[in-house]
Amino acid sequence: MKKNKVLFFALLLFLFLASSQLARTEQQPKLKIITTIYPLTELVQNITGDRGEVFQLIPTGAEVHNFQLRPSDVAQLRQADLLVAVGPALEPWLPKIETALGRKIKQKIYFFDELKKVGFPGLVEQDPHLWLDLKADDLLVKAVVNQLAELDPKGRLYYSERGQKLRAKISNLDREFQEQLANCRSNIFIVAGHQAFGYLARRYHLQLVSLVGANPESRPGLKKIQEIIELIKKEQVKAIFYESSVTPYYARAIAQETGIELYPLSTGVHLRPEEIKNKIGFLQLMKQNLETLKKALGCSGRKDRQ
Amino acid sequence: MTELLTSGIFLRALLAGLFLALACGLLGVFLVLRKEAMIGHGLAHVAFSGLALGFILNFMPLAISLVVCLLGAILILEIREHGSLYGDTALGIISSAGLALGILLVSLKRGFGVELMSFLFGDILAISSGEVWFSGVLALVVVILLKINYQALIFMTFDRETALVSGVRVKRLERMLVLLTAMTVVLGLKLVGILLVTALLVIPASASLQVAQSFKKTLLISTLFSFVSIISGIFLSYWLDTPAAAMIVFVALLLFVGALISKKKKLIF
Amino acid sequence: MNAQDEVIRVKEVSFYYHSIPALENINLSITRGDFLAIIGPNGSGKTTLLKLMVGLLKPASGQIFLFGQEIEKFRDWHRIGYIQQKAINFDPHFPISVEEVITCSLNSNPKVRNKFKSKQKKRIIESLALVDLENLLDRPINALSGGQQQRVFIARALVTEPEILLLDEPTTGVDLKAQEEFYDLLGRLNKEFRLTIVLVTHDFGIVNRHVNKVACLNQRLVYHGQHEEFCSSSVVQEFLKGGHHLVSHRH
Numbered sequence: 001m002k003k004n005k006v007l008f009f010a011l012l013l014f015l016f017l018a019s020s021q022l023a024r025t026e027q028q029p030k031l032k033i034i035t036t037i038y039p040l041t042e043l044v045q046n047i048t049g050d051r052g053e054v055f056q057l058i059p060t061g062a063e064v065h066n067f068q069l070r071p072s073d074v075a076q077l078r079q080a081d082l083l084v085a086v087g088p089a090l091e092p093w094l095p096k097i098e099t100a101l102g103r104k105i106k107q108k109i110y111f112f113d114e115l116k117k118v119g120f121p122g123l124v125e126q127d128p129h130l131w132l133d134l135k136a137d138d139l140l141v142k143a144v145v146n147q148l149a150e151l152d153p154k155g156r157l158y159y160s161e162r163g164q165k166l167r168a169k170i171s172n173l174d175r176e177f178q179e180q181l182a183n184c185r186s187n188i189f190i191v192a193g194h195q196a197f198g199y200l201a202r203r204y205h206l207q208l209v210s211l212v213g214a215n216p217e218s219r220p221g222l223k224k225i226q227e228i229i230e231l232i233k234k235e236q237v238k239a240i241f242y243e244s245s246v247t248p249y250y251a252r253a254i255a256q257e258t259g260i261e262l263y264p265l266s267t268g269v270h271l272r273p274e275e276i277k278n279k280i281g282f283l284q285l286m287k288q289n290l291e292t293l294k295k296a297l298g299c300s301g302r303k304d305r306q
Numbered sequence: 307m308t309e310l311l312t313s314g315i316f317l318r319a320l321l322a323g324l325f326l327a328l329a330c331g332l333l334g335v336f337l338v339l340r341k342e343a344m345i346g347h348g349l350a351h352v353a354f355s356g357l358a359l360g361f362i363l364n365f366m367p368l369a370i371s372l373v374v375c376l377l378g379a380i381l382i383l384e385i386r387e388h389g390s391l392y393g394d395t396a397l398g399i400i401s402s403a404g405l406a407l408g409i410l411l412v413s414l415k416r417g418f419g420v421e422l423m424s425f426l427f428g429d430i431l432a433i434s435s436g437e438v439w440f441s442g443v444l445a446l447v448v449v450i451l452l453k454i455n456y457q458a459l460i461f462m463t464f465d466r467e468t469a470l471v472s473g474v475r476v477k478r479l480e481r482m483l484v485l486l487t488a489m490t491v492v493l494g495l496k497l498v499g500i501l502l503v504t505a506l507l508v509i510p511a512s513a514s515l516q517v518a519q520s521f522k523k524t525l526l527i528s529t530l531f532s533f534v535s536i537i538s539g540i541f542l543s544y545w546l547d548t549p550a551a552a553m554i555v556f557v558a559l560l561l562f563v564g565a566l567i568s569k570k571k572k573l574i575f
Numbered sequence: 576m577n578a579q580d581e582v583i584r585v586k587e588v589s590f591y592y593h594s595i596p597a598l599e600n601i602n603l604s605i606t607r608g609d610f611l612a613i614i615g616p617n618g619s620g621k622t623t624l625l626k627l628m629v630g631l632l633k634p635a636s637g638q639i640f641l642f643g644q645e646i647e648k649f650r651d652w653h654r655i656g657y658i659q660q661k662a663i664n665f666d667p668h669f670p671i672s673v674e675e676v677i678t679c680s681l682n683s684n685p686k687v688r689n690k691f692k693s694k695q696k697k698r699i700i701e702s703l704a705l706v707d708l709e710n711l712l713d714r715p716i717n718a719l720s721g722g723q724q725q726r727v728f729i730a731r732a733l734v735t736e737p738e739i740l741l742l743d744e745p746t747t748g749v750d751l752k753a754q755e756e757f758y759d760l761l762g763r764l765n766k767e768f769r770l771t772i773v774l775v776t777h778d779f780g781i782v783n784r785h786v787n788k789v790a791c792l793n794q795r796l797v798y799h800g801q802h803e804e805f806c807s808s809s810v811v812q813e814f815l816k817g818g819h820h821l822v823s824h825r826h
Contacts, residue, residue, distance in 0.1 A: 070413070216423070217423045217426070217427075218549070219427050219428075219429065219431075219549040219550070219551065220431065220549070221431075221543050221544065221546070221547035221548050221549060221550070222310075222315070222316065222319070222431055222540060222543045222544040222547075222550060223543070223544045223545070223546075223547040224547055225315055225431055226310060226313060226315075226316075226544065229313065229315070246424070247424075249424070249429045249432035249433070250429070250431070250432040252432065252434065253314075253315050253318075253431065253432040253433070253434070254315070256314060256315075256434070256435075257313065257314045257315055273364065339666070339669060456682075457678060457679040457681075457682035457683050457688075458679070458682075458683040460671070460675060460679040461679040461680060461683045464665065464669060464671055464676065464679070465659070465665060467631060467657075467659045468657055468658070468659055468680075468731075469683065470630075470631060471629045471630065471631060471652060471655065471657040472652050472653070472657075472680060472683055472684055472735075473650065473652030473653070473683070473684055474683045474684075515668060515670060518670045519670060519672065519715045520670060520671060520672040520674075520675055520713075520715065521670055521671045521672070521675050522675070523670070524670045
């Protein structure tokens with residue numbers, strides 16, 4: 001008990017020191033960009049390089065929907081030059097924060113609005129998981145590059161160069177997805193979790209079946225579970241996917257019923273402790289997802305590439 | 307329908323649910339009559355901080371939650387005994403302490419929000435055979451301990467002072483009740499979640515108290531109400547495609563209203 | 576006096592509630608067959624003394640002996656029947672039948688449980704018969720009248736075949752006729768079974784007829800002795816002059 005207490009206060013002290021450290025580094029005139037979730041952070045960081053500093057509001061893995069600000073977060077927000085967020089479906093609390101700050105954040109990029117502007121096909125208002133669609137990510141990078149150039153004209157070339165590189169990487173990965181997920185034994189894509197992979201499934205022509213809707217907190221009914229079990233049996237599905245950051249209670253229960261195999265997929269938002277430790281990039285996570293999908297669905301890929 | 311009845315998920319949910327119902331239905335009667343109905347609620351908060359701790363240590367959250375919950379239960383008794391406080395003040399203190407500690411732990415780690423959320427409503431439709439066994443053993447322990455001490459428990463619940471004079475080991479039995487409740491709460495956490503475990507401890511027992519005329523009948527009817535809530539809750543979850551835990555509590559509430567009406571109409575047992 | 580006949584002995588007992596003295600240096604001896612009334616004004620420590628005698632409270636100083644044994648070591652609680660002041664102020668919604676009230680008392684004590692195992696039901700009916708309630712076995716206790724409830728609690732105390740009955744203001748809230756019946760019952764138990772009875776009351780008048788000893792309490796023991804001498808005792812006359820209304824004048 002005593003040891004725990006000491007540990008607890010040590011942690012508290014560490015937090016104080018860490019936050020004061022953050023404050024000190026702000027002396028250099030860097031662009032300050034606030035993002036909400038890890039995939040956005042990763043993409044933006046790749047563009048800004050040394051010229052900007054990215055602060056992620058929601059710690060990687062924390063619950064997004066019921067997020068609450070800490071005092072240090074408010075301090076960060078006050079200094080922000082740019083906010084990059086997904087949209088009201090993911091961060092419904094953002095307008096409230098602006099009210100609480102007492103002023104508007106200078107510049108904002110809402111992922112959803114950017115896509116809507118260009119008439120991006122297949123947008124679903126209630127589904128915020130846009131970052132899992134690589135084509136959408138490409139558009140976001142473009143928007144961020146433009147905005148950064150506006151905020152920091154001196155860095156225009158720097159940003160556009162880095163943006164180009166990143167976009168090339170994204171479209172390469174997208175091509176890999178397209179090619180390797182062709183010729184699959186089955187394209188039934190069952191996720192024993194919330195509906196996070198809708199955009200991804202649509203892009204690569206997978207038939208997505210999710211246990212629950214867009215809200216990760218809701219619980220499935222017995223009927224839905226039963227339907228999925230019957231689908232697995234009827235179509236002889238071999239793989240069921242779960243979100244890698246949570247314990248797959250439902251996937252396990254369904255597997256026990258059907259002998260189906262479990263495969264983890266990352267949403268990029270909630271990382272596993274070892275992934276956080278290894279500072280794995282978002283595109284790397286997507287690459288892992290590709291490998292998992294390929295193996296699980298038994299895809300042989302396009303002949304011409306092999 | 308036939309597929310449903312042979313489905314392992316359904317059977318495991320039903321079996322674990324019945325075990326939980328048995329423990330809750332029996333313990334609930336004692337808690338409600340001892341005016342300790344909210345102790346389950348308080349302990350659920352304590353268990354919450356245990357879960358948070360388990361996630362931080364990344365080691366068997368449910369087991370850690372059980373240990374923390376048992377410690378919390380003992381703490382409630384100690385404060386109650388030595389703190390010269392009124393009624394359920396000790397409970398209020400410990401449960402808010404539990405919740406605060408849980409939230410603090412969550413914010414320190416800031417990385418397992420979603421995982422912790424799964425215990426708000428439980429996962430009765432996704433439990434393992436091991437958990438079914440655990441709930442079975444728990445129910446057995448509750449039934450056996452209550453059976454052995456049945457008469458002494460009635461005595462002290464009805465008339466604590468006279469029971470003390472008659473040599474009933476009241477303090478020991480009170481401790482036993484609270485510890486059994488702590489165990490049941492942790493099991494309930496896994497099955498129906500923090501928010502609903504109190505409901506199963508309180509509602510069937512209160513409903514049964516409306517219509518029962520003797521202690522034995524109260525226990526029987528309370529258990530019966532618990533069973534009916536669990537079974538029909540799971541079936542309704544299938545037909546209406548709704549979360550099972552919420553349906554279970556909904557049925558329990560209906561039974562309570564039914565019991566109230568039946569009392570008004572002098573339909574008592 | 577035969578040592579075997581001493582049921583309770585209170586020796587130099589004092590008790591304090593948060594350092595406020597409630598009882599000071601009480602000495603009292605209760606012998607088999609006694610019907611002792613402990614009387615005194617409100618706040619005189621009557622209930623405290625009774626609770627000390629059944630072990631619910633621990634004396635600050637002094638000793639208490641039950642059947643010649645120190646109270647800390649005493650385990651034969653079935654030999655003692657206790658009826659607390661609030662016995663009939665129980666939760667009116669408590670679902671319990673007359674039979675269950677008595678059974679739980681009989682079965683809580685392993686010593687008597689085994690003793691009566693084979694003829695448990697018979698014991699319960701017998702004890703109810705002693706208080707003339709054997710036909711109410713299956714009734715819920717909250718459906719009974721106050722007087723009937725009080726008799727059920729007597730039956731509950733009697734079922735373990737105690738040698739002494741201690742009662743604390745047992746008739747609070749019971750109507751006068753039921754009160755008289757109740758004390759007649761106690762008198763009968765005292766005479767017929769030689770059951771020792773200790774009764775705490777502030778209303779001496781109504782028990783007057785049955786009692787053979789009186790202890791008069793006001794933090795200290797003012798009088799302790801035979802009933803016949805009680806009324807003429809100068810101490811008591813003094814006591815009464817002080818404005819303590821010990822005796823109600825209903826007769």
